[in-house]
Amino acid sequence: MRAPSSIGRRLTLLLAGVAALLAALSWAMVTGIARQAAERTQDNVLAASAATIAETLRSDRGEVRLELPYSAFAMLGAISEDRVFYRVAAGDAHLTGYADLPVAAADAPRPGQVSFATGAYRGATVRIASVTRQVLAGDAPVTVTVTVAQTRTGVATIARDLSRLAAIFAVALFVLAVGLSAVATRASLRPLNEIAAAVSRRGPSDLRPIRRAAPAELVSLLVALNRLMDRLGQSLRRSEDFIAEAAHRVRTPLATVRAQAEIALRSADDAAARDRLRGMIRALDESSRSAGQLLDHATVAFRADDLARAPIDLADIVARTAAALEPTATMKDITILRETVQARVAGDPVLLDAALRNVLDNAIKYSPEDTTVTLHVSRAAGTARIAVCDEGPGLDSGPGGDPVDALTERFRRGSNTEGVVGSGLGLTIAREVLEAHGGRLELGPGPEGTGTCVTLVLPSS
Amino acid sequence: MRHACLAIVVIFAALRAAAIEIEDHRFYPALAGDPAEIPLRVVSTADLDVFDPYLRAFQTARPGIAIDYTVVSSADLHRTIGDGAVYDLALSSAMDLQFQLANDGFAQSYRSTATEALPDWARWRDLIFAMSVEPAVVVFSTQRFAGLPVPTTRQELIALLRAHPDLFTGAVGTYDVRTSGLGYLLATQEDRSTDAFWRLSEVMGGLDPQLYCCSGQMIDDVSTGRLALAYNVLGSYAAERLVRESAGQMQILAMRDFANVIIRTAIVPATATRVEAAGALIDMLATLALREGRGTWPLPPLTQTGADAATGFGPIRLGPALMVYLDPLNRRGFLAEWENAMVQR
Secondary structure, three states: OOOOOOOHHHHHHHHHHHHHHHHHHHHHHHHHHHHHHHHHHHHHHHHEEEEEHHHOOOEEOOOEEOOOHHHHHHHHHHOOOOOOOEEEEOOOOOOEEEEOOOOOOOOOOOOOEEEEEEEEEEEEHHHHHHHEEEEEEEOOEEEEEEEEEEOOOHHHHHHHHHHHHHHHHHHHHHHHHHHHHHHHHHHHHHHHHHHHHHHHOOOOOOOOOOOOOOOOOHHHHHHHHHHHHHHHHHHHHHHHHHHHHHHHHHHHHHHHHHHHHHHHHHHHHHHHHHHHHHOOOHHHHHHHHHHHHHHHHHHHHHHHHOOOEEEEEHHHHHHHHHHHHHHHHHHOEEEEEEEEEOEEEEHHHHHHHHHHHHHHHHHHOOOOOOOOEEEHHHHHEEEEEEEOOOOOOOOOOOOOOOHHHHHHHOOOOOOOOOOOOOOOHHHHHHHHHHHOOOOOOEEEEOOOOEEEEEEEEEEEE | HHHHOOOOOOOHHHHHHHHOOOOEEEEOOOOOOOOOOOOOOEEEEOOOHHHHHHHHHHHOOOOOOEEEEEEEOOOHHHHHHHHHOOOEEEEEEEEHHHHHHOOOOOOOOOOOOHHOOOOOHEEOOOEEEEEEEEEEEEEEEEOOOOOOOOOHHHHHHHHHHHOOOOHHHHOOEEHHHHHHHHHHHHHHHHHHOOOOHHHHHHHHHHHOOOOEOOOHHHHHHHHHOOEEEEEEEEEHHHHHHHHHOOOOEEEOOOOOOOOOOEEEEEEEEEOOOOOOHHHHHHHHHHHHHOOOOOOOOOOOOOOOHHHHOOOOOOOOOOOOHOOOOOOOOHHHHHHHHHHHHOOOO
């Protein structure tokens, strides 16, 4: 079976088929009725003609006499240009007319009753009407049969003309019905299209149930869709929970191991052993950081679903985050410079903290030693921005495309990051947080053309 | 043996020929083309001197066609076509007989733009086509009517005939309806249409009327003064003769109370073989029938009858009602009554 290409087209075709069927039916009915009406008219006139002739029957000196009245044939001539035949017979004796004309005889003809028949006479189809009358000829009554026949050309012409007219009407009706059914189909499919458009307009992580007034036929689809999205959301949350749990459980033992390694480093005398221990500590740091990022990512995924909208001043966040990362920066002799103004936004402070922390962490990580990282808060055109600029090697957007898209993919790292450990999750977390707030992440070179500026753009409140 | 067969064929042919009385006959050889080709066989009630211009005009247009023209009475024409004689075209002024032939299946249908141009009343089912419409009129001799008032209605005519039996005895002519199909048609239609018909017949019957088979002879006798008046003469013949030769000897009188207008019609007999040529002649006649103005043609066009003949009556309707008086019983009754009135003593 071929898959249906379009419900709309199928519905239109079906309706058109129904319309065609109805049009054909109505045409056939009108044609049949027209033919019947024409035939009945002819029958009536034939009967009247035969009756008019029968009325002139009389008995004269023991013989049946009659006089064909002029009107008997004039009325037949009035309805159509058809050939007329007639015959009058008294019993078996032929009185006048066409002796070989067949008689339309009912099984038991009652006097005065008209019987009809259709037959062939002289190469044409004729409608025959016969009427009988008792005439007293001499001392015995004689049954006289008057038969009048007429060809059916007129009937056929009337029927054909009306049939043609009916056909024109049927075609017009059909065309109209097809047009209307196309309109009706489009109208009835509109809710479906609207729901489809609403779903496709949604963001990639928007799994909220669809709440729309839908026609009864679509309610079950909507319910099923919502249930699916709910399950999908639950499943996503479960895996995020799992990751968070795992990260959390890994981080604590890592901290213990790191503490032990520090102690071992301090007490070690052998230069080779100290080197190994330092490498170990670096690896532990990185693992701990990755676990932290995974935790952050899970947090973002969890909290973005039902975003808190608390009033926040970006300057506070900047101050907090800078303070939190001051020790890391100091280790590399990096100075964190803050240039802040008051910039109010509505959002989730935990998430915004995480976003900025990851961006700043990145900046510190990729900056050479003894440089400056600047945190710059500004307001412009309905947006509040935090620009994080370093003096590092700058961005290499890699082969093709927007650096933001490329670098914010999960676990994707820049192409010039060899020698620096990292998971590639940092920018992804920042981007997700910003998008959840209706903002965006911008990447670009620093103000003097060197280094990198990562800008967190949020709608200001 | 062959001679015997031939003899039988000849005898049958002679019998068939003897069954009808040929009044006139003329062969028009083809002006061009194959002389061995079968001619267009026309049987007609119209006299040669009336119809000759039409045949010549037709031959001018179609020089390749030879024409065999036979003049018979309308009753004979009806009988011979009904018997299955082979003709390609039958022209008759007895429209009732023509209608019966068509009704009974002795005509074949023909259709062309020329016949479709004819008005509805001038054709019937593509079987019968009008060539001309002609009123039945009274023709009288101006000489014998000297000093008498000219009657314009049947009442006045009856009064005039009653007042002057001396002038009109033996000097009134009309059709013998027993032998003339056209006369019978005119009489029966008058019977249907006017009450004065039977009284007029009674009065004429008392004046020893002269009975004729044909319009032409009646007009001849009026022009010589043998007849004072001829009742029910076809207007076309009378007018045509008057213009040509009477020099004021005759006058036409159209009755104001009622006048029969007959349609001269053509049919293509079912036996016709040269249907194309017959159709061409019908087309020519139909086109001429619709011409404006009388022109030089002997037969009047369809368009002029009303005003020209001052009748105010439409032509007799082509239709099955025409067959009513052809019914043998009706005919017998009508002729008996007519004989009672006309042939009293």
